[in-house]
Amino acid sequence: MKTLRPVFIFLALALAGGYAFALEPVPWNHKDYASEFKYFQEGAAFTADTWALVLPEEQEKALVEAKEPALERQEAIKAYYAAAMAKWNSPTLRDYTSKTKETDIKAVHLWLGKEKAAAFSRKLALTHSMLKKAKREGLGDEDALALEPHLKPEAIADLRSLKAADEALKKQASPEALKGPDSKSTAALDKFAGPDPSKLGADSFAKLYDNMSASGAEPVVAGRGQYAGGTAKAAAAAQLTAPPVKKPAFAMPEVKSAPVDRAAAAQQNKSTALTSDAYGVTVYTRGGQQPLTFRKGEEAVAAIRRLPDGSITRVVFYGHGGPGLQSVGPFDVDAESARDILKGKMAPGGVVQFAGCNTSSIGGATLNPAVGLSMVARRLMYFSIPYFQDRLNGTPADQAKQQWEKGWNADLARDASRNLPEAVVCGYRTFGLVPGRLPGVTAIMGNQEATTPGYVAGKKACFQNGREVPAR
Amino acid sequence: MTDLSYILETVLLLASPFVPVMIGYMLRKKFRVEAVPEGAAPAPRTGAQKLGRLAGNLLFWGGILGILFMVVVVLNFKGKI
Numbered sequence: 001m002k003t004l005r006p007v008f009i010f011l012a013l014a015l016a017g018g019y020a021f022a023l024e025p026v027p028w029n030h031k032d033y034a035s036e037f038k039y040f041q042e043g044a045a046f047t048a049d050t051w052a053l054v055l056p057e058e059q060e061k062a063l064v065e066a067k068e069p070a071l072e073r074q075e076a077i078k079a080y081y082a083a084a085m086a087k088w089n090s091p092t093l094r095d096y097t098s099k100t101k102e103t104d105i106k107a108v109h110l111w112l113g114k115e116k117a118a119a120f121s122r123k124l125a126l127t128h129s130m131l132k133k134a135k136r137e138g139l140g141d142e143d144a145l146a147l148e149p150h151l152k153p154e155a156i157a158d159l160r161s162l163k164a165a166d167e168a169l170k171k172q173a174s175p176e177a178l179k180g181p182d183s184k185s186t187a188a189l190d191k192f193a194g195p196d197p198s199k200l201g202a203d204s205f206a207k208l209y210d211n212m213s214a215s216g217a218e219p220v221v222a223g224r225g226q227y228a229g230g231t232a233k234a235a236a237a238a239q240l241t242a243p244p245v246k247k248p249a250f251a252m253p254e255v256k257s258a259p260v261d262r263a264a265a266a267q268q269n270k271s272t273a274l275t276s277d278a279y280g281v282t283v284y285t286r287g288g289q290q291p292l293t294f295r296k297g298e299e300a301v302a303a304i305r306r307l308p309d310g311s312i313t314r315v316v317f318y319g320h321g322g323p324g325l326q327s328v329g330p331f332d333v334d335a336e337s338a339r340d341i342l343k344g345k346m347a348p349g350g351v352v353q354f355a356g357c358n359t360s361s362i363g364g365a366t367l368n369p370a371v372g373l374s375m376v377a378r379r380l381m382y383f384s385i386p387y388f389q390d391r392l393n394g395t396p397a398d399q400a401k402q403q404w405e406k407g408w409n410a411d412l413a414r415d416a417s418r419n420l421p422e423a424v425v426c427g428y429r430t431f432g433l434v435p436g437r438l439p440g441v442t443a444i445m446g447n448q449e450a451t452t453p454g455y456v457a458g459k460k461a462c463f464q465n466g467r468e469v470p471a472r
Numbered sequence: 473m474t475d476l477s478y479i480l481e482t483v484l485l486l487a488s489p490f491v492p493v494m495i496g497y498m499l500r501k502k503f504r505v506e507a508v509p510e511g512a513a514p515a516p517r518t519g520a521q522k523l524g525r526l527a528g529n530l531l532f533w534g535g536i537l538g539i540l541f542m543v544v545v546v547l548n549f550k551g552k553i
Contacts, residue, residue: 357548369492373538376485377545384482397474431545 025056026063036063038110039070043418045466055364064406077111080104084120088127088151090158097128123150130159138163276437279319279329280451285311286347293451297331301341309344310422314351318453321356321428323382324410335412339419346423351462351472354412355453358382359427360461361411371459374430382408417463424464424472432458489539496532499524 028048029037040046046054046062054062088096105124109117130147133139139147139160147156281300283292285307291314294300304312319328326333333341333354342352354360362375383404390400413427434453435441442448460471503524508514517525 369534369538370541373489373542374545376488377542380482380485381546384478384485387478388482391475401474401478431548433544 025052026059028052033063035070035074036066039066039073042073042107042110043466045418050467058361058364061361061409064402065410074111077107081108081112081116081120084108085123087149088155090155093127093131093151093155093159096124097131100124126150134159134162136163274443275439276434276442276448276450278434278437278442278448278450278453279327281328282314282316282318282452283307283312284314286313287311295329295449295451297328297333300328304341304345307345310347312342312345312350313347314353315342315346316353316355316452318355318451321354321359321412321432323358323361323378323408324412324415326354326356326359326412326427335415335419338416338425342420342423346420348422350423352416352420352423352425354416354425354427355432355456357428357431357458360413360429360463361409363429363459363461368459371430374459377431379408411463413461414463414466414468418466421465424462424469426460426462426472428456428458429461430459432456489535489542491535492531492538493535496528496530496535499528500532501528503528 026033028046028051040051040062045066051059084096084100105117105121108120126146127150130139130143133143139156139162144156144160147159151159279295281294281297283294283300283304285292292300292303294303304315317326317328317333319326321327324334338352346352358378362378366372366375387400387404390403391397395403411427413425417423417425432453434456436445436447436450436454462469462471503521505517505525506515
């Protein structure tokens with residue numbers, strides 16, 4: 001028992017330390033974090049109920065992450081409101097009355113309060129009704145007086161002259177006015193004096209712009225119908241005679257991937273190195289027989305952009321990962337660029353897989369010692385080492401703390417899922433061990449340049465709209 | 473104070489993989505199989521002794537594997553493997 005005494009002392013100390021570092025839960029809408037909670041509410045990241053289920057350390061992390069964007073958002077709303085409540089000129093009036101949405105007023109309500117939202121709403125309602133009235137029957141002196149606090153004098157003058165201008169336009173549109181002056185310049189446009197359009201080299205223009213060689217002289221096959229000549233009548237006739245094309249209820253253009261020559265691909269993937277240089281992007285599409293695979297991220301992005309909306313059922317970004325970032329060789333993907341690349345392209349419930357280490361946050365407590373070790377390694381590598389490096393370089397402690405506390409446990413999968421509402425986004429909470437990447441094994445298997453990971457030993461986490469869902 | 477707390481945290485984090493190894497080592501030592509003179513029958517071990525020895529072995533070798541795992545992870549992070 002005596003020999004075990006130091007162990008018990010050490011454990012007691014560690015427990016005491018753990019208790020000292022333990023965190024209290026933050027109540028929903030706590031006044032010290034007003035901006036952060038407004039930010040959560042606006043983005044529907046949490047509700048009072050879901051917040052209560054979040055672990056204290058996760059709460060603290062979410063609050064730290066939200067601090068900066070929340071302040072930015074608050075400033076933006078303040079600036080928006082100041083501009084909205086200033087006196088408008090005519091273009092601004094048109095802009096606000098046509099583009100302001102209910103959500104804008106809701107945002108002002110959330111961030112700046114009920115009274116300001118009501119004032120903004122009143123101004124919009126007044127200007128809207130006055131704009132209609134100005135077009136319909138013109139504005140009187142009383143109306144002009146009512147608009148005075150909201151519009152610049154020239155905007156009020158424009159509104160007052162709106163009816164007169166409208167009437168003048170209607171007059172211009174009368175058949176007499178449409179005839180126009182019988183001048184030489186307009187008469188010259190009556191007839192097209194040049195040769196047949198097809199002889200003007202229109203084919204080469206077409207080729208220049210869209211690589212089509214259609215000149216208009218020959219019949220053009222379009223679908224199953226045939227456009228036989230240059231007149232609209234013929235085209236209409238062709239449409240009528242063409243057999244109807246049956247379309248499925250949910251028409252989805254089929255994506256045909258190029259057939260894969262496996263022998264050639266294996267040869268291409270062959271590398272002489274003992275260690276792995278595997279990375280790539282794999283895209284699975286609806287109706288596609290084979291997945292599309294790319295080594296270069298830029299090529300994958302270009303191909304994804306060409307795919308129809310809602311056609312991707314699964315996309316795997318494979319390579320080295322880190323908190324908040326997935327690398328695919330020299331190409332990096334973060335939550336913002338994932339949105340830019342995949343926006344609208346994912347099928348409902350489609351899966352975006354970041355197959356890289358630490359592409360999700362560490363998550364809650366665990367009894368799995370390997371996961372625990374991975375957490376320790378992540379904290380040491382992405383917080384402790386860079387923190388002390390910064391301190392040695394003379395960065396103030398608070399600044400270094402804020403910088404690295406924010407980043408070490410960043411959750412790429414969760415953040416990307418907020419940007420891609422239709423998709424399920426998955427990442428790894430731990431370092432991932434890919435057997436096929438092990439030195440030597442990779443050389444034997446000849447997959448040093450594989451574009452898909454195969455089996456990954458790691459703890460996977462999936463999110464949809466920022467909320468965790470079962471792993472896919 | 474911030475630095476001090478992070479130094480303490482780092483020390484604890486770095487030490488944590490060694491804790492199971494240390495406990496395992498001590499358990500193995502405590503429940504060591506005694507050498508017996510040649511020809512003599514070894515003293516029968518109780519269930520608790522067997523369990524203690526097993527736990528010690530698991531912690532000791534599991535801990536070493538964990539440390540090796542961390543070394544692999546760090547080497548991978550540095551781009552060596």
